[in-house]
Every structure is written in C-alpha cells, then in structure tokens.
Amino acid sequence: MIRVQKEAEIAIIGAGPAGASAALNLAKLGLAQKTVVFEEHSQIGKPAHCAGHLNIKSLNKLGIKLPPKIIENKIRGARFYSPSGLSFKIERKNPVTLVVNRVLFDQMIAEKAERLGVEFYLKHKVRSFLVKDGKVSGFIVHDLDRKIDGKVYSKIVVDAEGCPAILLKKADFFYPKPESFVYGCQAEVDQIEDVRQDLVEVYLGKKFADGLFAWIIPRRNGTAKVGLATRHGSPKKALLNFIRKHPTASKKLCKSQILSLSFHPIPLGGPIPKTYASGLLVVGDAASQVKPTTGGGVITGIICAKYAAKTAFKASNLNDFSEKVLAEYQRAWTSELGFEFKVMLRLRxxxxxxxxxxxxxxxxxxxxxxxxxxxxxxxxxxxxxxxxxxxxxxxxxxxxxxxxxxxxxxxx
Ligand SMILES: Cc1cc2nc3c(=O)[nH]c(=O)nc-3n(C[C@H](O)[C@H](O)[C@H](O)COP(=O)(O)OP(=O)(O)OC[C@H]3O[C@@H](n4cnc5c(N)ncnc54)[C@H](O)[C@@H]3O)c2cc1C
Structure with a gap:
C-alpha cells in the first residue's frame, strides 16, 4: 500500500560514488534544497566490494582531496605475472595511484553533499520508476524500517543504482547486458609475504581468472586486498583456488587469513547506447560507464556524474526536463570519455x-x-x-x- 508521497525536483537513486557525486555537484550549483538521494543500505559505502585503486592524476583533476585516514596506501607501479609465472615490473619514481578505503571515500562525498543541504534517505529501496506518457516522473520507494511504500515525484530521476541496474531493466530502458558482466570476488587478508608495499600485483591468465585478471593490492598496515573476476563458475571458488593453488600467489598468501569476502558484478561491455530519457539521467555502473579493460568505474562514474549535474542544472533553469534538453548529458560525457571507452572496449x-x-x-x-x-x-x-x-x-x-x-x- 502506498502511504507516503514526496516531491523533489531531482531525485537520485543510490549513494555510491556516482550518485553521491551527482548530489555534491548539484549542491555546488545551488540545487541542494531541490535534491534528494535514496539509498537502500543503512550505511553509505557498505557493503564495500571494490579495491579502491584510483589514479592520483585523475583525482587531482577532479579536485578531490583525500584526508589521510581514507588513503590506505600509495602505489608507484605494478608487477605483472604471466600464467606460467614469468614476471616484469613497471615502476615510477613517484606514486601514481592510491588505494582508498571505499567506505570512507563514499561517505566523504555524501557528507559533503549533506553539509550543503542535500537530504539523504537511507534504508530506502527504490522498487520501480513511475512512467507517464513516456516520461519518468519519479519512483516507488520502500521504507525498509517502516515497511511501507511511498511515491516520490520528481522532474529528473538520476539513476545511480550501480550494476546490475535492475530498475533500468524493469523499465525496459537500455541497461548493461549480463553477457558483458564479469563477476568480481575480493578478500581482505592479513600476513602477506614477498609483496612490495608500493606495487600492486596483477596475475594474468584464464586458468585462474577467466574474466579479467587477479590482483594483490597491499595496504600500509600489512593487510591486502586480493581479488579476481571470472566469467564462468563461482567467483568465490575461483578466488580460493587462486589463493591456495596459484604457483606464485599461493606462496605469498600461505600464511594469510581471510578477514572478509565480497562479491559484485562488473559490466565490461562499454556504456549503454543511451544514458538519458525524458526525466531520466543514468550514471556510473548503471550506465556501464566502466573501463572495459580493467573494470575500474569510480573515476569515470564521478566524471559522468559531474556532467549529469550540469545538465540537470541547465534543465532546472530552463524548467524543461525533456529528452531534448537532457541529451546534452550524453554529448558532454561522450566528448570527454567516448574515445577512451571505444579504444578500451577494442582492447578488452x-x-x-x-x-x-x-x-x-x-x-x-x-x-x-x-x-x-x-x-x-x-x-x-x-x-x-x-x-x-x-x-x-x-x-x-x-x-x-x-x-x-x-x-x-x-x-x-
Ligand atoms: C571486486 C571489485 C573491485 C573493484 N575495484 C575497483 C578499483 O580498484 N577501482 C575502480 O575505479 N573501480 C573498481 N571497481 C568498480 C567500482 O566498484 C564501481 O565502478 C563503482 O563502485 C561504481 O559506482 P556507482 O556509484 O556507479 O555504483 P555503486 O558503487 O554500486 O553504488 C550504487 C549504490 O546504489 C544503491 N542502490 C542500488 N539499488 C538501489 C535501489 N533500488 N534503491 C536504492 N539504492 C540502491 C547501492 O546500495 C549502492 O550504494 C571494482 C569492482 C569490483 C566488483
């Protein structure tokens, strides 16, 4: 039964890096009071499923300054391993990437948006879009505490629900195709041996990670994130097999205990063909704005969220939320990232x-x-x-x- 109704000019689904960044950018443009975010989990950033390996140059370009507590490590390069155990290393003089705590990273972005006045509703799971005459006019949301449904009416829905984009599929909109997914599994482990603290390790080969590759990402505190992605079979089985049986990695991880495990799909098929509709903008993993080569989607999602916010701001000023105005979003992100995505898809x-x-x-x-x-x-x-x-x-x-x-x- 629908009991609650709410109106907001811009309603965002999901408080991951894409959704929270869209909210923050809208707030910076002066639309905080007109923006609301609905997140199904009780805490932003949880459960974390990501390695949080981010490029420093890109973070700087986006003006994202991270407090030390979010930075788990600074990385100067990578060591690559072939299936038969051959290896080479690529190393820079200065750090090129950071390993970030994804829970704190997501919370930092959301807290900034909240401080500027954006309202966040946690434990609210969006069930489906409200569509009228081909226009998205809001959504039905379930309050998980009170166990009641409500309707949210908005001029623009920003869908940042992540992968697998259930809402888009339900609405018969463009969505990332499951055949492009690889299934990621990551463990936090302690007591790694013979891994340089300033290098990530990348293990290639279909035998152990048929979807992407496997990785060991060290943290300064002696623990590491160990993960992989598979296309077929159980990702958990594949990860345990990698930890226990990989000729090189198993020696480095033989004393390690698994402290936590997480799973999540990663869309590698390149962006969906259309990321807007009348009253709708789609950002981040939901739009498959993810690098097909590596599965990295945090930076690209944040870049696209910036353009989604700019477009929503323009639509708000014009009081025109039609497809024609919102198409600007697709033009903007394509002009910055379209070529990169195309090249990376070929490489994949x-x-x-x-x-x-x-x-x-x-x-x-x-x-x-x-x-x-x-x-x-x-x-x-x-x-x-x-x-x-x-x-x-x-x-x-x-x-x-x-x-x-x-x-x-x-x-x-
Ligand atoms: C194992 C693994 C390792 C990775 N490592 C890296 C890495 O090192 N670097 C990198 O750049 N990328 C990495 N990625 C990819 C990265 O995690 C994603 O690209 C990124 O999280 C996408 O951000 P997003 O905001 O689009 O989606 P998400 O982070 O998935 O956020 C979506 C949010 O929406 C919420 N939500 C979903 N449905 C609903 C609903 N119906 N109602 C309300 N809320 C909803 C979710 O709870 C979630 O909070 C990795 C992914 C995996 C699986």
Missing part, C-alpha cells in the same frame, strides 16, 4: 581472445626487450585511449602499442 575484446600460451609469449617479448622501461616513459594509467594514441604517433609506435596493452591493466 583482444585480451579476451588471448590464450594463456599467447600471454606467456608476450611476457617473454616484454622481458627480452625491456619494454617496461618504454612503458614507464609513456604510460598514463587513467586515460588509456589517449596514451595509446600518443604511442602510435612516435616512431616506435607499433611496438609500444603492443606493449601498452599491458599497461592498461594497471588503470584500476
């Missing part, structure tokens, strides 16, 4: 086709020719498409291009 398709034997061959070549030094000079972790383009423009372009396939794997 290429990487998916490589057999473990071929990966080993690449490693041999890389090690023989000292490719890591080339990569150290030209690689840029977050904007991989531009990096590849730069590589093709220099005389050693073709070779660099081949080699840079591997650098993309650090851009999480």
């Amino acid at each position: 398709k290429m990487l998916d086709k490589l057999s473990d034997k071929q990966i080993d061959k690449f490693f041999k070549l890389c090690i023989r020719t000292g490719v890591n030094e080339t990569i150290e000079r030209v690689g840029d972790i977050d904007f991989q498409g531009q990096t590849l383009l730069r590589a093709t423009l220099n005389p050693k372009g073709l070779i660099s291009l081949l080699y840079l396939v591997w650098t993309v794997l650090t851009g999480r």
Whole structure:
C-alpha cells in the first residue's frame, strides 16, 4: 500500500560514488534544497566490494582531496605475472595511484553533499520508476524500517543504482547486458609475504581468472586486498583456488587469513547506447560507464556524474526536463570519455581472445626487450585511449602499442 508521497525536483537513486557525486555537484550549483538521494543500505559505502585503486592524476583533476585516514596506501607501479609465472615490473619514481578505503571515500562525498543541504534517505529501496506518457516522473520507494511504500515525484530521476541496474531493466530502458558482466570476488587478508608495499600485483591468465585478471593490492598496515573476476563458475571458488593453488600467489598468501569476502558484478561491455530519457539521467555502473579493460568505474562514474549535474542544472533553469534538453548529458560525457571507452572496449575484446600460451609469449617479448622501461616513459594509467594514441604517433609506435596493452591493466 502506498502511504507516503514526496516531491523533489531531482531525485537520485543510490549513494555510491556516482550518485553521491551527482548530489555534491548539484549542491555546488545551488540545487541542494531541490535534491534528494535514496539509498537502500543503512550505511553509505557498505557493503564495500571494490579495491579502491584510483589514479592520483585523475583525482587531482577532479579536485578531490583525500584526508589521510581514507588513503590506505600509495602505489608507484605494478608487477605483472604471466600464467606460467614469468614476471616484469613497471615502476615510477613517484606514486601514481592510491588505494582508498571505499567506505570512507563514499561517505566523504555524501557528507559533503549533506553539509550543503542535500537530504539523504537511507534504508530506502527504490522498487520501480513511475512512467507517464513516456516520461519518468519519479519512483516507488520502500521504507525498509517502516515497511511501507511511498511515491516520490520528481522532474529528473538520476539513476545511480550501480550494476546490475535492475530498475533500468524493469523499465525496459537500455541497461548493461549480463553477457558483458564479469563477476568480481575480493578478500581482505592479513600476513602477506614477498609483496612490495608500493606495487600492486596483477596475475594474468584464464586458468585462474577467466574474466579479467587477479590482483594483490597491499595496504600500509600489512593487510591486502586480493581479488579476481571470472566469467564462468563461482567467483568465490575461483578466488580460493587462486589463493591456495596459484604457483606464485599461493606462496605469498600461505600464511594469510581471510578477514572478509565480497562479491559484485562488473559490466565490461562499454556504456549503454543511451544514458538519458525524458526525466531520466543514468550514471556510473548503471550506465556501464566502466573501463572495459580493467573494470575500474569510480573515476569515470564521478566524471559522468559531474556532467549529469550540469545538465540537470541547465534543465532546472530552463524548467524543461525533456529528452531534448537532457541529451546534452550524453554529448558532454561522450566528448570527454567516448574515445577512451571505444579504444578500451577494442582492447578488452583482444585480451579476451588471448590464450594463456599467447600471454606467456608476450611476457617473454616484454622481458627480452625491456619494454617496461618504454612503458614507464609513456604510460598514463587513467586515460588509456589517449596514451595509446600518443604511442602510435612516435616512431616506435607499433611496438609500444603492443606493449601498452599491458599497461592498461594497471588503470584500476
Ligand atoms: C571486486 C571489485 C573491485 C573493484 N575495484 C575497483 C578499483 O580498484 N577501482 C575502480 O575505479 N573501480 C573498481 N571497481 C568498480 C567500482 O566498484 C564501481 O565502478 C563503482 O563502485 C561504481 O559506482 P556507482 O556509484 O556507479 O555504483 P555503486 O558503487 O554500486 O553504488 C550504487 C549504490 O546504489 C544503491 N542502490 C542500488 N539499488 C538501489 C535501489 N533500488 N534503491 C536504492 N539504492 C540502491 C547501492 O546500495 C549502492 O550504494 C571494482 C569492482 C569490483 C566488483
């Protein structure tokens, strides 16, 4: 039974990095009083399912300054392992990425928005959109404490529900296709051995992680995030198999205890074809605005949320929430990220086709020719498409291009 009704100009679904960033940007544009956020969980950021490996340059570009308590580690590069155990390392002089505590990271963004006046409703699960004459005019939401449904009427719904985007599918809108998903599983472990504190470790090969790759991401306190993504079978089984049986990783993790485990799908198929409709903007994982090479979606989601907020601001000023006005959002994020997503999707398709034997061959070549030094000079972790383009423009372009396939794997 519907008992409660609420009206808000802009109603956001989900307080992950994309939803909370949309709220924060709207608040900065002066729309805090007109913005509300509905989050199904009782605490923002929980349960955490992410490695929180973020590029420093991108965070700086977005003006995100992190207090020390959120930073779990500073990383200067990566060590890559082939299926047969060959390895090479790419290392920079200064830190290139941070490992962040995703719970505190998400809470920091939401708290900033809340301080500026955005209202957050926790333990409120959105059930379905309200659609009238082809226009999204709000949604039905379930109050998990009071166990009652309510209706929220809005001029714009910002859908930041994450993956698997159940609401979009239910509404028969564009949604990330399940066949593009890989299934991530991550453990927090203690007592790792023989892992440098300032390098992440990336393990390639279909035998242990057929969806993406496996990783060990060390924290300063001696614990680590160990994870992988699979396309088939149980991700938990695959992770336990990696921890116990991988010829190299199992030695580093033989004394480790698993402190916690998390699971979540990752959409790798590139952005959905249309991220707006009359009264609707879709951001973050829900729109599959995720790097197909690495599954990283925090930075790209935040960038797209910024454009969603700008578009909503414009629509609010014009008092016009039609498709025509909201189409501006798609143009804006495509102009910044469209090329990157296209290049990364191509690379993902290429990487998916490589057999473990071929990966080993690449490693041999890389090690023989000292490719890591080339990569150290030209690689840029977050904007991989531009990096590849730069590589093709220099005389050693073709070779660099081949080699840079591997650098993309650090851009999480
Ligand atoms: C194992 C793993 C490791 C990863 N590591 C990295 C990494 O190192 N770096 C990186 O950049 N990315 C990483 N990612 C990806 C990253 O976690 C996502 O891209 C990012 O969280 C997407 O943010 P979002 O706000 O779009 O969605 P989410 O973070 O999923 O947030 C969606 C929010 O919406 C809420 N919600 C959902 N449905 C409803 C509903 N019906 N009603 C109300 N609320 C709802 C959820 O509770 C959640 O809080 C990783 C992913 C996995 C699975």
